[in-house]
Amino acid sequence: MTDLPVVAIVGRPNVGKSTLMNRVLGKRVAIVEEKPGVTRDRKEELAEWAGRSFTLVDTGGWMAGGNQLDQKVSRQSEAAIKSADVVLLVLDATVGLTEEDERVTKLLRRIDTPVLVVANKVDDTSHESLIWELMGLGLGEPISLSALHGRGTGDLLDRIVELFPADPDDAELESGDASSDGPKTTSIALVGRPNVGKSTLFNRLIGEERSVVHDMPGTTRDSVDTVVETEFGNLRFVDTAGMRRKSKIDEDTEYFSMVRALQSVDTADVALLVIDATEGITHQDQRLAERIDGAGCPIIVVLNKWEMLDEEARKEVMYQMGRMLHFLGEAAVLRISALTGRGVHRLLPALADAISQYETRVPTGKLNEMLRRAQQAQPAPHGGRILYGTQGATDPPTFTLFANKDLPSSYLRYIERQIRETFGLPATPVKIRVRRRG
Numbered sequence: 001m002t003d004l005p006v007v008a009i010v011g012r013p014n015v016g017k018s019t020l021m022n023r024v025l026g027k028r029v030a031i032v033e034e035k036p037g038v039t040r041d042r043k044e045e046l047a048e049w050a051g052r053s054f055t056l057v058d059t060g061g062w063m064a065g066g067n068q069l070d071q072k073v074s075r076q077s078e079a080a081i082k083s084a085d086v087v088l089l090v091l092d093a094t095v096g097l098t099e100e101d102e103r104v105t106k107l108l109r110r111i112d113t114p115v116l117v118v119a120n121k122v123d124d125t126s127h128e129s130l131i132w133e134l135m136g137l138g139l140g141e142p143i144s145l146s147a148l149h150g151r152g153t154g155d156l157l158d159r160i161v162e163l164f165p166a167d168p169d170d171a172e173l174e175s176g177d178a179s180s181d182g183p184k185t186t187s188i189a190l191v192g193r194p195n196v197g198k199s200t201l202f203n204r205l206i207g208e209e210r211s212v213v214h215d216m217p218g219t220t221r222d223s224v225d226t227v228v229e230t231e232f233g234n235l236r237f238v239d240t241a242g243m244r245r246k247s248k249i250d251e252d253t254e255y256f257s258m259v260r261a262l263q264s265v266d267t268a269d270v271a272l273l274v275i276d277a278t279e280g281i282t283h284q285d286q287r288l289a290e291r292i293d294g295a296g297c298p299i300i301v302v303l304n305k306w307e308m309l310d311e312e313a314r315k316e317v318m319y320q321m322g323r324m325l326h327f328l329g330e331a332a333v334l335r336i337s338a339l340t341g342r343g344v345h346r347l348l349p350a351l352a353d354a355i356s357q358y359e360t361r362v363p364t365g366k367l368n369e370m371l372r373r374a375q376q377a378q379p380a381p382h383g384g385r386i387l388y389g390t391q392g393a394t395d396p397p398t399f400t401l402f403a404n405k406d407l408p409s410s411y412l413r414y415i416e417r418q419i420r421e422t423f424g425l426p427a428t429p430v431k432i433r434v435r436r437r438g
């Protein structure tokens with residue numbers, strides 16, 4: 001059972017760890033004593049939920065600063081936490097937060113393991129309000145349950161299983177992508193007005209790669225994609241038929257190719273917006289950029305035909321960039337010549353970087369540490385306060401902040417900047433939602 005995901009249960013004595021463990025294992029609750037610190041040994045058991053097997057480890061309490069036996073227990077807990085895939089921090093909602101709970105929390109904030117906070121002994125809904133106090137830990141919204149009566153334990157198990165690494169057995173079923181013999185294929189949309197150099201760029205990009213599969217059934221209807229194996233993984237260029245069999249472009253096809261390019265953005269992981277730098281940034285370029293930005297995928301701006309521009313023209317284009325595409329923030333901007341190949345080698349690393357930002361997952365502990373620091377440095381106006389935050393989704397990174405009241409957008413922009421800086425997310429779209437609590 002070495003490869004099974006590991007779930008570590010931590011918490012001070014008497015909060016109900018053994019009871020929870022027995023509940024999860026479906027055993028009848030027995031041998032639980034009222035005396036603190038009774039469950040000393042680190043117990044490991046095989047458990048299963050929703051078709052996933054995992055190892056459940058009861059870490060036997062957390063008694064920092066006590067006698068030698070206690071210290072040994074603490075070290076064991078720490079080791080269990082570090083090697084776990086998910087940590088359950090169990091708290092007793094009828095008691096509220098104790099100093100010991102805070103000590104455990106400090107450790108949990110330092111590590112990257114995802115943490116689920118369990119507010120135990122919420123035997124009926126009348127206790128529900130107690131859990132708001134527990135949000136102050138900054139480890140996310142507590143899951144309230146009653147280990148003794150079983151209330152809420154199914155929801156907890158759902159949440160646990162969601163956090164497991166993908167099951168290798170399921171990989172083939174999930175991907176459904178015949179071309180991906182590697183781990184993952186990234187979809188790229190090449191977007192731009194006609195004649196900016198998309199086809200030239202595309203042919204140069206695939207010309208340099210070893211393995212190219214043309215005419216993959218497309219991700220959008222009636223389209224044809226090209227898949228390329230690169231050192232950055234498999235890249236799927238979306239809707240590329242027109243780029244290889246270049247035909248004369250008339251008004252109609254111009255319109256339709258634009259419509260299709262925009263559709264391809266919706267299925268893409270990243271978009272390359274190609275701009276003809278000899279014409280400067282046009283309003284149509286601006287509209288395309290807005291559309292990509294709205295689709296929520298990262299964008300890389302390619303200023304093509306750069307070799308044609310003199311010094312003054314280059315300055316002018318960069319000035320226009322700032323004026324017309326400022327809403328793209330710190331998106332990567334590459335100045336290249338698809339015709340000569342100049343600068344094209346920087347494209348794949350820029351793509352890989354944009355994607356890794358797009359897929360970033362920030363550990364809840366780190367996010368809340370950052371939120372605390374940011375609020376210390378600059379508190380929200382009028383007594384506003386972010387109680388805690390979690391990243392609900394990736395692609396793009398989406399953060400939910402729980403606040404005591406509505407926060408002004410200027411303050412949210414400040415928080416967004418802090419998030420981008422702290423977690424290295426300058427070039428990906430980032431979504432921030434605020435929910436009111438309290």
Ligand code: GDP
Pocket residue numbers: 011012013014015016017018019020032033034036037038039120121122123145146147148149
């Ligand atoms: P541990 O030391 O953290 O492993 O805690 P135990 O599982 O031994 O539980 C300590 C005490 O809390 C026992 O008396 C349990 O019956 C009680 N307990 C555990 N879960 C619940 C619960 O959900 N509701 C109530 N009311 N009591 C609980």
Ligand code: GDP
Pocket residue numbers: 192193194195196197198199200201243246304305306307308336337338339340
């Ligand atoms: P598409 O309609 O966006 O696919 O554009 P094409 O790739 O067909 O290019 C349109 C025209 O621009 C062609 O004549 C290309 O040779 C030319 N072109 C493409 N890239 C460059 C470049 O970097 N520099 C120059 N000077 N011309 C280019």
